[in-house]
Amino acid sequence: MDREWMNSISPYARAARRMKSSSLAGEWLDGDHVYTYIDQGEAEFILNGVKYDVQEGDILLMHPFMPHIIKSASDAPLVQYIVHLDLYYDPIKSLIDKVGLSNAGELFDTDSRELQLTSIHPLSHLPQPDRVEFKRRFTVIQKELQHPTPGGVLAVKAACLDLLYLFFNNQTLPHTRAGRMTKGWPLLERAIHFIHEQYRDSQLNKEDISRHVGITANHLSYLFKSQLGITVYNYLKHARIEQAKLRIVQGGQNLTEIAEDIGFSSIHLFSRTFKRIVGVSPSEFAATQSDFYDQKLLWTRQDR
Structure with missing residues (x-):
C-alpha cells in the first residue's frame, strides 16, 4: 500500500457509539470507514467473505462498502466502540447523519481517495496502555459530536488521526492471524x-x-x-x-x-x-x- 496518503488526509468522524449485544449482530454496507474496537467478549467477523476471530483489545478497520457480518462467539456480551469516519472531509456527505445504510451506494458518491485502504490487513491488537489511549480519543470524538464546541472540529480530526495511528502501529501481520475464506x-x-x-x-x-x-x-x-x-x-x-x-x-x-x-x-x-x-x-x-x-x-x- 502506498503510504503517502498519510501526508494528505484530513479525517472526519461522522458517528461514534458504544454498543453492547449478547447475540448475533450484523451489518451490511457502510458508506464510510468503520473503525471497531472490541472492549469485551469474542466474535466472528466476516469481512467480504473472510472470517476473522476477534477478542478483547482487537481493532477492525473496514473500508467503505465492505460487506460484513458479526456473530458473538462467547457467553460474555460483546461490547464494541465504533467510529464511522472518512479520510477526507466532504461538506455534502457531512450533512447526512445516517450511517450503516443498505442503500449507502445510492447516497454516497465515494471519493476514490476513500478506497486507499482496501488492500490492508483489517486487524490490529492493542496492548493495555494503548487501550486506555483509544478510549480517551473515543471520548473526545463522541462528546464533540454530541455537543459541538468552538474549535472542536480540530479536536475530532486530531483524535481520528490518533485512532488511525493506534491501528497501524499495532497492526497484526496477515500470516499471524489470517482470516479464513467463508x-x-x-x-x-x-x-x-x-x-x-x-x-x-x-x-x-x-x-x-x-x-x-x-x-x-x-x-x-x-x-x-x-x-x-x-x-x-x-x-x-x-x-x-x-x-x-x-x-x-x-x-x-x-x-x-x-x-x-x-x-x-x-x-x-x-x-x-x-x-x-x-x-x-x-x-x-x-x-x-x-x-x-x-x-x-x-x-x-x-x-x-
Whole structure:
C-alpha cells in the first residue's frame, strides 16, 4: 500500500457509539470507514467473505462498502466502540447523519481517495496502555459530536488521526492471524442482502429467500448453519429485532407500530421475540438504551 496518503488526509468522524449485544449482530454496507474496537467478549467477523476471530483489545478497520457480518462467539456480551469516519472531509456527505445504510451506494458518491485502504490487513491488537489511549480519543470524538464546541472540529480530526495511528502501529501481520475464506459467500451475501431489503414482509420465508438466491431451501439452510451458526429463520428474527432497537432509539413510533413495520404479525409475538433475543422487554430496552446508543444517530440498517 502506498503510504503517502498519510501526508494528505484530513479525517472526519461522522458517528461514534458504544454498543453492547449478547447475540448475533450484523451489518451490511457502510458508506464510510468503520473503525471497531472490541472492549469485551469474542466474535466472528466476516469481512467480504473472510472470517476473522476477534477478542478483547482487537481493532477492525473496514473500508467503505465492505460487506460484513458479526456473530458473538462467547457467553460474555460483546461490547464494541465504533467510529464511522472518512479520510477526507466532504461538506455534502457531512450533512447526512445516517450511517450503516443498505442503500449507502445510492447516497454516497465515494471519493476514490476513500478506497486507499482496501488492500490492508483489517486487524490490529492493542496492548493495555494503548487501550486506555483509544478510549480517551473515543471520548473526545463522541462528546464533540454530541455537543459541538468552538474549535472542536480540530479536536475530532486530531483524535481520528490518533485512532488511525493506534491501528497501524499495532497492526497484526496477515500470516499471524489470517482470516479464513467463508464457503459459499456470494450466495450468503445475496441471501442476507435480500433479507435486509424484505424483512418488513411478514410472509417472508426460507423458500422466498432461496428462490431469490437461486438455490434450494435446504442448501440455503446448510450455508447459514455451517457458516454463520444460525438458521435462516433466526437470522431474519435478529434482523427484525435490530430494526426494532433502531426505531425505539429514534422515537416517533409506539411499540405496536414498530412491530407492524418490521414484519411481526402481533405486538405479543414481537414482545416475546424481543425479550428472548435482547434479554429485556422492548419497554425496558427503551428505558436503558441511552447507555449504549447516541440518540442523535440515525442507525438505519438491519442492523448490527
